[in-house]
Amino acid sequence: MKKAIFLFASVAALATACNNAPEGDAATTADAQAAAAGSGASYSIDTTASVVEWVGTKPVGQHNGTLKIANGEFSIADGSITAGKFTIDINSLTDLDMEGEMKGKLEGHLKSADFFDAAKYPTASFVITAVEPVNGDSAATHKISGNLTLKDSTKNVSFPARVTVADNTVKAIANFNIDRTQWGMYYGNDQSLGDKFIRPEVNIKLNINANKL
Template sequence: MAKSTWAIDPTHSEIGFKVKHMMFTNVSGKFNTSEVTIENEDNQFETSKINFSADVNTVDTNNGDRDNHLRSADFFDVEKFPKLSFVGTSVKKLNEGLYQIDGDLTIKDVTKSVSLETEYSGVMTDPWGNTKAGLSITGKINRKDFGLTWNSTLETGGVLVGEEIKLNVEIQLIKQ
């Protein structure tokens, strides 16, 4: 078997998330700088060893004040915890093109096991001769499980920031 190593193509990838704001609309954000390495045997996705990290200082919700608040000790505390990470522990094929990736997600100083649903597009060659693969990853986490507990109560009842974070990740990989 031949070992393959893959890295993220940052110009064709987005590490995104959504959270409820004021209990009725979603606010979207992303991390502008991340690293992904995947090693597998003969390009077989289910044999993948996955390592991911994001530079939390690059959080981007299209609002500078909110981004600075997210970087503060109320949320990510980037001074102490500049990266979040995910290390895959298993990849299981559910059906054609659909997989479940289990792994350990670390945010701040908390590590929890999570399961992510992943669509794998397979392998193809781009017009410049690069071998590429694509992943669409979705999942949900509770931000409070990772020590992201800041909130504000609304006058009408309820809270300003929802607990559930929906992950929406699009990754294009380049074979190294």
């Protein structure tokens, strides 16, 4: 009996998780802003030690994967980021929860015109417009704002991040959600589709490491 109750509770918990949007801070979205004027030392993003993770959800489950950063840099003055930018290689998009033919089909669909349209827009970019210190938050040290360009749309997004600056290195990590429809990705965004509905919220995790030039 106890085993049956435990099994039911586990299934219920899984179903609840599948019915929720991905976990993360909600990014604030606004019109594009002027890029921050950089000052201080230059740090180059280590593309081999940096990654963009993504999670998309639907009522019956989710998919997760990664994107590679092609290049980027930060400007650092007095121990803080003053400016920065990086480019994301859309063709590097990889799904991590599937294998074989289904994995290939999902990756191909995400790179198609229904979503990123990688053939026409092979890169995405993020350009910092402001960095503000955050007090009283155990998880974040700064609020970062920047222009995120996906396909042919650019929106300014703001999100909390933990930034660590050392003598020769910078590390920035963040976990936030964006609404993909803000960048014209509407595929599956109709709740009348039932189990085929794909939520507009997409979770983004940034793990970026940079080294002083």
